[in-house]
Amino acid sequence: xxxxxxxxxFSLVFRTRHGTVRALEDVSLSVERGEIVGVVGESGSxxxxxxxxxxGLQDAAARVQGGRILFGGLxxxxxxxQALADVRGRELAMIxxxxxxxxxxxxxxxxxxxxxxxxHANLPSRELRKHAIAALARVRIPDPxxxxxAYPFELSGGMCQRVMIAMALACSPFLLIADEPTTGLDVTxxxxxxxxxxxxxxxQRMSTLLITHDLGLAGEYCDRIAVMHAGHMVEIAPVEELLxxxxxxxTRQLLAATPTPRSTVEGLVSIPGQLPxxxxxxxxxxxxxxxxxxxxxxxxxxLPWTSLSATHLVxxxxxx
Amino acid sequence: MTxxxxxxxxxxxxYPVGGGKRGAMLHAVDAVDLxxxxxxxxGLVGESGCGKSTLVRLLARLIDPTSGNxxxxxxxxxxxxxxxxxxxxxxxxxxxxxxxxxESLNPSFRxxxxxxDPLKRLLGVxxxxxxxxxxxRAAELVGLPRELIERYPHQLSGxxxxxxxxxxxxxxxxxxxxLDEPTSALDxxxxxxxLRLLADLQARLGMSYLFVSHDLNVVRLLCSRIVVMxxxxxxxxxxxxxxxTAPRHPYTRALIxxxxxxxxxxxxxxxxxxxxxxxIDPDPNTCRFYGRCPTGTDRCxxxxxxxxxxxxxxxxxxxxx
Numbered sequence: 001x002x003x004x005x006x007x008x009x010f011s012l013v014f015r016t017r018h019g020t021v022r023a024l025e026d027v028s029l030s031v032e033r034g035e036i037v038g039v040v041g042e043s044g045s046x047x048x049x050x051x052x053x054x055x056g057l058q059d060a061a062a063r064v065q066g067g068r069i070l071f072g073g074l075x076x077x078x079x080x081x082q083a084l085a086d087v088r089g090r091e092l093a094m095i096x097x098x099x100x101x102x103x104x105x106x107x108x109x110x111x112x113x114x115x116x117x118x119x120h121a122n123l124p125s126r127e128l129r130k131h132a133i134a135a136l137a138r139v140r141i142p143d144p145x146x147x148x149x150a151y152p153f154e155l156s157g158g159m160c161q162r163v164m165i166a167m168a169l170a171c172s173p174f175l176l177i178a179d180e181p182t183t184g185l186d187v188t189x190x191x192x193x194x195x196x197x198x199x200x201x202x203x204q205r206m207s208t209l210l211i212t213h214d215l216g217l218a219g220e221y222c223d224r225i226a227v228m229h230a231g232h233m234v235e236i237a238p239v240e241e242l243l244x245x246x247x248x249x250x251t252r253q254l255l256a257a258t259p260t261p262r263s264t265v266e267g268l269v270s271i272p273g274q275l276p277x278x279x280x281x282x283x284x285x286x287x288x289x290x291x292x293x294x295x296x297x298x299x300x301x302x303l304p305w306t307s308l309s310a311t312h313l314v315x316x317x318x319x320x
Numbered sequence: 321m322t323x324x325x326x327x328x329x330x331x332x333x334x335y336p337v338g339g340g341k342r343g344a345m346l347h348a349v350d351a352v353d354l355x356x357x358x359x360x361x362x363g364l365v366g367e368s369g370c371g372k373s374t375l376v377r378l379l380a381r382l383i384d385p386t387s388g389n390x391x392x393x394x395x396x397x398x399x400x401x402x403x404x405x406x407x408x409x410x411x412x413x414x415x416x417x418x419x420x421x422x423e424s425l426n427p428s429f430r431x432x433x434x435x436x437d438p439l440k441r442l443l444g445v446x447x448x449x450x451x452x453x454x455x456x457r458a459a460e461l462v463g464l465p466r467e468l469i470e471r472y473p474h475q476l477s478g479x480x481x482x483x484x485x486x487x488x489x490x491x492x493x494x495x496x497x498x499l500d501e502p503t504s505a506l507d508x509x510x511x512x513x514x515l516r517l518l519a520d521l522q523a524r525l526g527m528s529y530l531f532v533s534h535d536l537n538v539v540r541l542l543c544s545r546i547v548v549m550x551x552x553x554x555x556x557x558x559x560x561x562x563x564x565t566a567p568r569h570p571y572t573r574a575l576i577x578x579x580x581x582x583x584x585x586x587x588x589x590x591x592x593x594x595x596x597x598x599x600i601d602p603d604p605n606t607c608r609f610y611g612r613c614p615t616g617t618d619r620c621x622x623x624x625x626x627x628x629x630x631x632x633x634x635x636x637x638x639x640x641x
Contacts, residue, residue: 042507142594156595157368186367186534188592191578195591213507216537219582243582257512259537261564261581265519268541271509274477 003030003070004175004207005054010067012053019279023049024231027067031175034205036198038218038239040254041228044275047211048097050228051179054209055094056084071175090120093168094177098184099160103152109163110136110148113170120171135166139196158189165196172204179211194221215258219243224311227251230275230286237312247308247319250287285316293318323394324355325495325528326379326414331388333374337600346600348374350552351388353627356496361522361529363543363560365536365575369596371552372532376500379530380416381405392495412442415489419501421481425473432469435459435488442492458491461524462517479510483517490521498530503538515541536579540564545633548572551596551608554627558634568636570613590614607638615640 007029014021024046031037039047052058054069056076069076071092074083096102104112113132117123123131129148136144139162152160161181168176178197182190198221201208212218218225219239226236227248235248246252256269273290276282284303288294297317305313331352338344349371356362366372377383379390384402391397392410405411415438418424425434435455439445445454459469462483473481482502489497499518503511519542522529533539539546539560546563548556548571556569567573574592594612602608607620619639627637 042509140593158595187536187578187580188367188574191580191589192591192593194580214580215508216580216582220580220585239582239585254508257508259508259511259515259535259541261537261540261579261583263537263541265515265541268512268515270513270516 002033004033004035004072005029005031005209006068006070007050007054008068008070010050010053010069011065012049012058013063013065014059014061015063016061016279021278022231022282023062023278024053027228027231027233029226029233029236031207031209033174033207034201035224036201036208036210036222038210038212038222038225039228040212040215040218040225042213042254042275044230045228046231047228048179051094051177051209051211054177055088055092089116089173090171091174092177093171093173093175095161095164095168095179095181097180099157099164100152102164103160105152108149108151109155110150113163113167116167116170131170135170136163138169139163139166140192141166158185158193161185161189161193162196165193169200169206173206175207175209176200177209177211180213181210182217190217197221215243215254216260227254230282231278232286232315234287234316235314237308237314241309241312245320247306247312247314248287248316249291249293249320252320293320322357324391325358325360325393326354326356327391327394328352328354328379329389329391331375331378331390332386333371333378333383334386344601347552347602348599349378349385352549352552352554354379354547354554356528356530358495359522359526359528360545361531361543363539363546364530364532364549365534365539365546366549367534367575367596369551369599370549371599372549373500375549376416376498376530376532380414380498381411382416412438412492413495414498415492415494415496416498416500417485417489417502420505421478421485422473422505425481425484427473430470430472431459431464431476431484434473434484435491438488438492454491458487461490461521462487477510478506479513482506482510482514486514486517486521490525490527493525494527496528496530498532500532501534502531504534511538518542536564536576548575551599551602553608553637554635555609555638556636557627558636559632562631562634568630568634568641569609569638570615570640571609572636574614609638 007027010027012024014023041047064077110132113135114128117128117131133144133148136147141147141162182193200206210222222239224238225242227234229250235251246255253269253271276286283299284301285298288298295318303315305315306319307313333349334345334347337346364372378385381402389396389398432455435458436451439451439454445451464483503514531539531543543560546560547554550571556572567576574590577589605622605624607625610616610620625637625639627635629635
């Protein structure tokens with residue numbers, strides 16, 4: 001196996017004034033070269049925390065409780081700040097949720113792309129401009145020579161997101177982490193941006209971790225989908241299989257709650273209950289209080305993974 | 321045909337822009353005609369900046385139009401200014417449920433006061449027992465548990481806040497409820513509850529809905545007719561199923577093709593690149609979609625297409641529809 005990214009039994013807590021929040025527990029996931037893997041879940045499921053942890057960006061209150069994150073051969077949790085700084089931006093890149101706040105508002109977008117190239121690409125300075133313009137052209141920004149001199153506020157949301165992608169892709173990273181890359185964009189722009197990410201993955205064998213709350217979006221663009229609930233990964237499967245034969249009750253309900261072109265309002269299912277409070281003592285299965293299939297066995301720790309096939313894993317005692 | 325509940329004719333809103341530059345106008349809403357029948361649910365879609373929100377504010381009489389009229393049950397509401405309209409009984413007949421319930425509720429009002437406020441202001445209800453009875457009835461209609469009535473917004477979940485937003489809009493028994501992206505801030509599991517609630521309320525109370533959303537899969541669930549806007553103008557109106565199966569306008573086609581759909585994975589679909597034209601002083605003789613449209617001919621640059629009829633309730637504004 002030549003996994004670009006391997007996450008093994010990763011656990012992370014936040015120490016807060018109001019108690020310890022067990023944000024991620026025993027999360028395992030791998031992303032192969034050229035693969036697009038979606039991490040899907042509702043707000044509070046821990047998917048963004050996971051994305052930041054892979055980047056080696058952690059809040060001061062975060063404490064890693066166990067597990068490993070391997071990027072290529074590099075142990076992301078054990079690596080020093082200098083080693084992390086070397087791979088970030090070059091081999092490992094991230095697209096953040098809101099491009100307007102992630103871009104520097106008082107620097108021209110061309111100069112911001114040059115910053116990354118200067119730091120990581122080992123290019124002579126007279127070539128920087130040419131490469132920055134090429135990076136803008138690659139994400140199909142019309143008239144890249146002119147846009148090179150634009151400030152973020154002069155560009156639309158979709159354009160800013162493309163600039164972010166251009167920055168992320170400037171050094172041809174091995175792994176792209178896209179955290180809700182199209183939130184706040186129109187569906188027409190979303191489609192163009194997602195096509196772009198997919199094409200880059202295919203053409204350059206770039207691996208992509210797509211964090212999204214939108215199962216429809218993940219279903220169209222990902223090769224595999226991992227479903228998260230309350231800091232646990234509950235199911236991982238190839239897209240077609242996950243959508244047609246979900247094994248975890250939560251996945252099935254999430255699918256039934258998501259409107260598709262074939263849904264009816266009567267057919268929409270809501271998921272009873274709420275996410276559990278992650279500061280409390282939690283049962284082995286964090287979905288058990290909301291689950292209609294709950295049996296006594298569910299309360300026995302540890303909760304094992306069940307393999308339904310070589311690629312379809314579910315963390316449930318009574319899978320569908 | 322029965323008289324429409326709401327009938328907007330050639331509704332236009334322009335804003336002066338550019339400070340020193342004299343006369344430059346931003347055309348936010350341009351000559352929009354829209355009717356809503358009693359009990360009908362109409363969807364309004366379009367990308368950000370297309371004038372959806374301005375149209376909502378015009379129809380709700382929160383702002384005055386530059387020109388055009390809005391008839392409510394045949395009576396011209398635009399005969400009086402927005403400032404005077406606030407004091408008229410018709411004010412209570414059009415209510416709006418705003419986008420983000422966390423931001424549109426007064427944080428220092430308890431749920432009870434939030435729901436009671438429109439009753440006091442619009443209907444002048446002063447009697448405390450009557451007020452309480454109506455607040456409780458509205459809360460019950462939206463499925464808000466009684467024990468939450470005395471809480472503040474920050475003590476509620478997103479779904480509960482959305483229910484409060486709906487309760488305070490329906491408490492004055494409006495004829496038309498305008499829903500401005502009512503579920504965009506909610507998780508899908510909560511969205512499902514709210515959508516079912518809205519369908520149920522409409523069936524029970526017989527209100528008309530104008531449902532504004534960027535999510536076509538959501539609009540499709542509730543609405544029988546959909547209006548598509550592009551850059552201040554209505555480009556297509558059609559019964560819901562027909563709009564999805566036989567869209568006439570190239571913009572509508574691109575919009576529908578852009579909805580993520582796992583069932584159509586890997587299919588090459590038309591994509592809409594580039595950004596819309598400037599809404600500032602647009603050429604009145606050029607189609608607003610020209611330049612971004614895959615068809616785009618000389619005729620589109622010299623003659624603005626009119627909204628023409630293509631079937632029962634189906635209209636599109638394109639020379640090549």
